[in-house]
Amino acid sequence: MKKELIKYAVFALCILLAPLVFSGNYLMNVLVFVGIHTMLAVALNLLLGYAGQISLGHAAFFGLGAYGSGILSTTYNWNPWLAMTVVALVVGGLAFAIGFPILKLKGHYLAMATLGMGIIVYIVFNEWVAITGGPSGFSGIPNLELGPLVFDSDLKNYYLVWSFVLGCVLLSVNLANSRIGRAFRAIHDAEVAARVMGVNARLLKVQVFALSAMICAIAGSLYAHVMTFVAPPSFGFNISVELLTMVVIGGLGSIYGSFLGALLLTLLPEFLRFMHDYDIVFYGGLLMVMTIFMPGGLVRGIPDLFRKITGLKNKKGGAHA
Amino acid sequence: MELGNQLLQYLLSGLSTGAIYALIGIGFSIIYNATGIINFAQGEFVMLGGMLTLFLMETLKLPLWAAIPLAVLLATLVGLLFERLAIRPLRKASPISLVIITIGGSILIRGLSMLIWDKDTHALPPFSSEEPIMIAGATVLPQHFWILGITVVLIGLNKWFFSHTISGKAMRACSYNPRAAGLVGIDVRRMVLLSFVISAAMGSLAGIIVAPLTMTSYDVGVMLGLKGFCAAIIGGMSSGIPTVIGGLILGVLESLGAGLISSGYKDAIAFVILLLILFIRPQGLFGKPESERV
Numbered sequence: 001m002k003k004e005l006i007k008y009a010v011f012a013l014c015i016l017l018a019p020l021v022f023s024g025n026y027l028m029n030v031l032v033f034v035g036i037h038t039m040l041a042v043a044l045n046l047l048l049g050y051a052g053q054i055s056l057g058h059a060a061f062f063g064l065g066a067y068g069s070g071i072l073s074t075t076y077n078w079n080p081w082l083a084m085t086v087v088a089l090v091v092g093g094l095a096f097a098i099g100f101p102i103l104k105l106k107g108h109y110l111a112m113a114t115l116g117m118g119i120i121v122y123i124v125f126n127e128w129v130a131i132t133g134g135p136s137g138f139s140g141i142p143n144l145e146l147g148p149l150v151f152d153s154d155l156k157n158y159y160l161v162w163s164f165v166l167g168c169v170l171l172s173v174n175l176a177n178s179r180i181g182r183a184f185r186a187i188h189d190a191e192v193a194a195r196v197m198g199v200n201a202r203l204l205k206v207q208v209f210a211l212s213a214m215i216c217a218i219a220g221s222l223y224a225h226v227m228t229f230v231a232p233p234s235f236g237f238n239i240s241v242e243l244l245t246m247v248v249i250g251g252l253g254s255i256y257g258s259f260l261g262a263l264l265l266t267l268l269p270e271f272l273r274f275m276h277d278y279d280i281v282f283y284g285g286l287l288m289v290m291t292i293f294m295p296g297g298l299v300r301g302i303p304d305l306f307r308k309i310t311g312l313k314n315k316k317g318g319a320h321a
Numbered sequence: 322m323e324l325g326n327q328l329l330q331y332l333l334s335g336l337s338t339g340a341i342y343a344l345i346g347i348g349f350s351i352i353y354n355a356t357g358i359i360n361f362a363q364g365e366f367v368m369l370g371g372m373l374t375l376f377l378m379e380t381l382k383l384p385l386w387a388a389i390p391l392a393v394l395l396a397t398l399v400g401l402l403f404e405r406l407a408i409r410p411l412r413k414a415s416p417i418s419l420v421i422i423t424i425g426g427s428i429l430i431r432g433l434s435m436l437i438w439d440k441d442t443h444a445l446p447p448f449s450s451e452e453p454i455m456i457a458g459a460t461v462l463p464q465h466f467w468i469l470g471i472t473v474v475l476i477g478l479n480k481w482f483f484s485h486t487i488s489g490k491a492m493r494a495c496s497y498n499p500r501a502a503g504l505v506g507i508d509v510r511r512m513v514l515l516s517f518v519i520s521a522a523m524g525s526l527a528g529i530i531v532a533p534l535t536m537t538s539y540d541v542g543v544m545l546g547l548k549g550f551c552a553a554i555i556g557g558m559s560s561g562i563p564t565v566i567g568g569l570i571l572g573v574l575e576s577l578g579a580g581l582i583s584s585g586y587k588d589a590i591a592f593v594i595l596l597l598i599l600f601i602r603p604q605g606l607f608g609k610p611e612s613e614r615v
Contacts, residue, residue: 108419119592126585244421280431283432291418291425
C-alpha cells in the first residue's frame with residue numbers, strides 16, 4: 001500500500017510540475033486532451049481490465065456527459081457545476097439500470113450489445129436536431145467558473161482537467177487495492193468460483209459499469225466546458241475503439257498503463273499530422289500487433305522485453321566464461 | 322400512392338435488403354460455429370466485394386461478369402490471409418483478445434481500402450436493365466430480383482454443402498465438439514480456415530449484389546456487418562434457415578420503420594432489435610435456452 005502511495009505521489013508531482021517544463025498554448029491544449037483521454041481510459045480499464053467485462057460503447061457515456069452538460073448549462077442556463085453533477089448521477093443511474101440486462105451477456109455478445117447501445121446513442125445525437133443541434137453540433141457552451149476564476153485559458157484548463165484526473169486515478173488505485181478490487185480480479189479469473197466464494201458478482205459488475213460510465217460522463221462534461229462546442233463525431237464508434245486501444249496498449253488492469261496508453265495515442269496523432277489519413281491504418285495495425293505480441297500491454301511488455309534482452313546478454317556472458 | 326401499395330413497396334425492398342443481411346449473418350454464424358469467434362471484420366469482406374468489383378471494372382476495364390468472380394476470389398484471399406495472420410496465432414486467447422484482434426483487423430482493412438481507393442461513394446452498374454417493374458402498384462428495380470435470386474441459390478448451395486459433402490459434415494462436427502472431431506481424424510485447423518474462406522466469399526458476394534442499389538464506399542462494411550450480426554443473433558447463430566428468417570425480419574422491419582416512422586432512425590431500429598433479442602432471448606427467436614457449462 002505504501003508503494004502505491006509513493007507511486008501516486010510521484011505521478012501527481014509530475015503532473016503538477018509539467019507546465020513548468022512544457023509550455024505554449026498548443027502543447028497545453030494537447031495535454032488537456034491527454035487528461036480527458038486518461039479519465040476515459042481509466043474508466044474503461046476499471047471495467048475491462050479489472051472486472052473483465054468489455055464495452056464497445058463507452059463513447060456513448062462520454063457523449064451523454066458532454067451533451068447533457070452542454071444542453072443544461074446553455075439552453076436551460078443551469079450552473080455548469082450543478083449540470084455536471086446532475087448529468088454524472090443520471091448517466092451513472094442509467095448505466096446501473098441497463099447494466100443488469102447487458103452484463104448478463106458474456107464475451108462477444110457483451111461486445112456486440114454495448115456496441116449496439118453506443119450506436120443508438122450516436123444516432124440520437126445526430127437525429128434529435130431540435131435539442132442536440134444534429135450533425136452540425138452544439139455550440140456556445142460556457143466555461144466553468146470557480147468564484148472569480150474563469151477556466152478559459154489552456155493553462156487553467158490543464159489544472160482543471162488534471163485535478164479531476166488525479167482524483168479519478170486516486171479513486172481507481174484505491175478501489176483496485178481494496179476488498180472490492182480483489183473481488184473484481186476473482187470475477188475476472190473465474191466468475192463461478194468467485195460466486196461460490198460469496199462474491200456478489202452480478203451486482204459488483206453492474207456497480208463498476210455504473211462507476212465507469214459516471215467517470216466517462218464527468219470527462220464528457222469537462223470536454224464540453226473546455227471546448228465550448230460538441231459534435232457527434234467525437235462520440236462515435238471510432239472513439240470507443242480508440243479508448244479500447246488505449247487500454248489494451250497501456251495494459252489491462254493497470255491504472256498508470258491507461259495513462260500511458262492515453263498519452264501515447266493522443267500525442268502520436270499530433271506528431272504524425274503529416275500522415276493524417278494513415279492514422280486509422282496505424283490504429284488497426286497497432287491493435288493487432290499488440291494483442292499478438294504484447295498481450296500484457298506496455299506496462300508489462302516493456303519490462304519483459306528488457307528482461308529478455310538482459311537475459312540474452314547474461315547467457316552470452318556465461319558462455320564466454 | 323395509397324397505403325396498401327406503399328406497404329407492398331416497403332415489404333419488397335425490405336425483403337431484398339433482408340436477404341443481404343441474411344447472407345452476411347450466415348457468414349458470421351459459420352465462423353462462430355467453427356471457432357466460437359464473432360468476426361468483427363465480417364463487414365469488411367462485404368465492403369471489399371463491392372469496392373474490388375468497382376476497381377476491376379474501372380481500372381482494369383473488365384466486364385461485370387468477369388469482375389464479379391475475380392472480386393470474390395480476391396476478397397476470399399483476404400479472408401484466408403486474415404485467418405492465417407491474425408486468428409491462428411491467437412487460437413488459445415481469451416474472448417476479449419479475439420474481439421480486439423478482429424476489430425483491429427477490420428480497422429486495418431478499412432483503412433487500407435481508404436488509402437488504396439478513396440473516401441467517395443461509388444455506384445456499381447445494375448446487373449440488368451434499370452427499367453423498374455410494376456407489381457400490383459409497387460415499383461421494383463430488377464436488381465431486387467437479382468438479389469433475391471442469388472441469395473436463394475447461395476442458401477441452397479450452403480445447405481447442400483453442410484449436409485451432403487464431406488467437408489461440410491466435417492465442419493459441422495467441429496462445431497459440435499472440436500476435440501472429438503480432431504480425434505476422428507478431422508483437421509480442425511483446416512476447417513477453421515475453410516470457415517473464414519466461405520464467410521469471406523459469401524460476404525463479398527453479398528456486398529457485390531447490393532452495391533448497385535445502395536452504393537459502396539470504404540466504410541459501408543461497418544453498418545452492413547453489424548446488421549448481418551443482428552440477423553445472426555435473431556437466428557440464434559444458426560448457419561441455416563433461422564438466420565435467413567432473421568435477416569428478412571430485420572430487413573422488413575427496417576424498411577417499414579424508415580418508411581412509416583423516420584428514415585433518420587432507420588439504423589437505430591436494427592440495434593434496438595439486437596438489444597431486445599440479446600436481453601430477452603439470447604438464444605435467438607427459434608432456439609431453446611442452453612444451460613451454461615462451467
